[in-house]
Amino acid sequence: MSHTAIAMSVEEQLRRPPRERLLEAARELFYAEGVHTVGVDRVIERAGVAKASLYSAFGSKEGLVSAYLEEYHDRVIGRRRAAADSEPDPVRAILAVFDSLARDYQRPDYNGCAFSGARAEEPAGGPVDAAARAYRAEMRDIFRELCIKAGTREPDLLAWQLQLIYSGGAESAKIERNAEVAAAQRAAAETLLRAALA
Amino acid sequence: MSHTAIAMSVEEQLRRPPRERLLEAARELFYAEGVHTVGVDRVIERAGVAKASLYSAFGSKEGLVSAYLEEYHDRVIGRRRAAADSEPDPVRAILAVFDSLARDYQRPDYNGCAFSGARAEEPAGGPVDAAARAYRAEMRDIFRELCIKAGTREPDLLAWQLQLIYSGGAESAKIERNAEVAAAQRAAAETLLRAALA
DNA sequence: CGGTGACTAGACAGACCTGTCTGTTCGGTG
DNA sequence: CACCGAACAGACAGGTCTGTCTAGTCACCG
Numbered sequence: 001m002s003h004t005a006i007a008m009s010v011e012e013q014l015r016r017p018p019r020e021r022l023l024e025a026a027r028e029l030f031y032a033e034g035v036h037t038v039g040v041d042r043v044i045e046r047a048g049v050a051k052a053s054l055y056s057a058f059g060s061k062e063g064l065v066s067a068y069l070e071e072y073h074d075r076v077i078g079r080r081r082a083a084a085d086s087e088p089d090p091v092r093a094i095l096a097v098f099d100s101l102a103r104d105y106q107r108p109d110y111n112g113c114a115f116s117g118a119r120a121e122e123p124a125g126g127p128v129d130a131a132a133r134a135y136r137a138e139m140r141d142i143f144r145e146l147c148i149k150a151g152t153r154e155p156d157l158l159a160w161q162l163q164l165i166y167s168g169g170a171e172s173a174k175i176e177r178n179a180e181v182a183a184a185q186r187a188a189a190e191t192l193l194r195a196a197l198a
Numbered sequence: 199m200s201h202t203a204i205a206m207s208v209e210e211q212l213r214r215p216p217r218e219r220l221l222e223a224a225r226e227l228f229y230a231e232g233v234h235t236v237g238v239d240r241v242i243e244r245a246g247v248a249k250a251s252l253y254s255a256f257g258s259k260e261g262l263v264s265a266y267l268e269e270y271h272d273r274v275i276g277r278r279r280a281a282a283d284s285e286p287d288p289v290r291a292i293l294a295v296f297d298s299l300a301r302d303y304q305r306p307d308y309n310g311c312a313f314s315g316a317r318a319e320e321p322a323g324g325p326v327d328a329a330a331r332a333y334r335a336e337m338r339d340i341f342r343e344l345c346i347k348a349g350t351r352e353p354d355l356l357a358w359q360l361q362l363i364y365s366g367g368a369e370s371a372k373i374e375r376n377a378e379v380a381a382a383q384r385a386a387a388e389t390l391l392r393a394a395l396a
Numbered sequence: 397c398g399g400t401g402a403c404t405a406g407a408c409a410g411a412c413c414t415g416t417c418t419g420t421t422c423g424g425t426g
Numbered sequence: 427c428a429c430c431g432a433a434c435a436g437a438c439a440g441g442t443c444t445g446t447c448t449a450g451t452c453a454c455c456g
Contacts (some may be wrong), residue, residue, distance in 0.1 A: 018403075032321070033321050034234075034318060036235065040443080041444095049404080050403060050406085051446095053404080055445065062442095111322070116314075120232060120310075120318035121235065121319055123307070130282060133373055135220065147319065156378075163370065164366035164370060165363070165366060165378075165386075166366065167253045167365075168361070168362035168363060168364065168365045168366025168367070169362055169366070171314060172362060173364065176331065180358050182360065184357065184358035184362055185362055191389060191390055192386060192390075194393070195392070216432090216433070237412075237414080238413080238414065239414095248433060249415085249436085250416085250435095251434080253416080258414085265449075
């Protein structure tokens with residue numbers, strides 16, 4: 001058993017299992033070009049696996065898309081929570097969340113929010129729509145808890161406002177690729193926080 | 199000539215020319231389900247025209263998409279400018295622009311910004327990307343002119359902030375379909391304006 | 397050493413997509 | 427009436443997509 005595990009880990013350093021390679025290829029291709037535009041042939045080509053491995057691991061393309069979105073959800077929410085937890089003061093924590101977002105803008109492959117992109121390709125009411133709503137609800141919860149902790153008035157309303165800044169910033173940075181977006185979102189968040197505390 | 203024109207107008211009341219019917223069908227289908235998802239067969243079926251009429255009028259599907267986005271651009275920018283022009287006071291004019299947007303949320307077929315949706319289906323750098331940038335730039339100009347007229351400090355920065363609220367609101371209302379979005383965007387715009395004038 | 401399970405390579409079916417082409421119908425004009 | 431151009435219906439070609447299936451390879455384990 002342990003002997004097998006060691007052998008696996010050595011093997012993984014050279015060539016990780018197909019499921020992981022597929023998820024990585026899906027993340028790169030789906031995020032950059034869209035879920036609907038990229039076919040399974042391109043995913044398996046980039047992952048370097050056989051098509052049967054994809055359907056064995058994920059069942060269908062929709063299964064791969066769901067796994068891609070789930071991984072994105074956990075990864076981004078995790079980064080935002082880590083940014084918030086790095087600041088004990090709740091107001092600073094909220095600004096740290098926006099700085100965490102702004103750091104993503106600088107990545108050369110930044111292409112907006114994956115849920116926003118995926119949702120635009122599928123009709124409302126489907127599983128992608130539900131996943132996008134869940135993602136947004138969790139992000140809004142992060143803001144709301146921090147607003148309550150900061151003692152602002154109307155924390156629910158302020159959380160909605162901060163999410164407007166957040167998703168508007170992600171969308172703007174995707175299309176404009178402009179440093180002004182990061183400055184504007186931070187200034188807007190600061191102004192809204194100051195007004196809610198005064 | 200004039201006789202022909204009169205005959206045409208009578209005819210149009212019964213059955214408008216294929217180009218208009220195609221644009222209307224494209225608007226309904228592309229906006230609701232996405233540019234990439236909807237095929238030309240469904241467009242011509244809804245428009246009630248022959249496929250040859252589509253390719254005669256627009257050359258290609260991409261030509262129809264461009265015409266669809268152009269029509270959306272003119273229609274929405276026109277509505278926002280009209281809303282702004284209805285208020286002589288620039289601060290009230292800015293809020294009127296947001297109210298104009300919030301009125302769109304109540305339409306049962308509201309599905310966010312058409313440029314945001316279309317851009318998510320095409321890679322960056324293409325004609326759709328350029329059209330989206332032009333649309334956003336014009337919307338930002340509306341805000342900037344009103345900010346200058348209102349005498350706010352840093353009108354450029356404030357215009358960027360207002361656009362964050364605008365596009366974040368459109369995106370949020372698309373996914374959440376929640377009345378809180380309209381309230382939050384108005385409150386955020388008011389707070390930002392008040393802070394920039396104090 | 398023989399077997400077992402995971403993986404690979406690639407052909408294939410069936411559906412759908414864009415774009416073209418062939419005929420046909422029909423209202424308006426000379 | 428004869429004609430002409432616009433629009434119609436629909437078949438068709440060529441390509442791409444998802445998903446299935448067959449056949450072969452290879453590492454590991456008893």
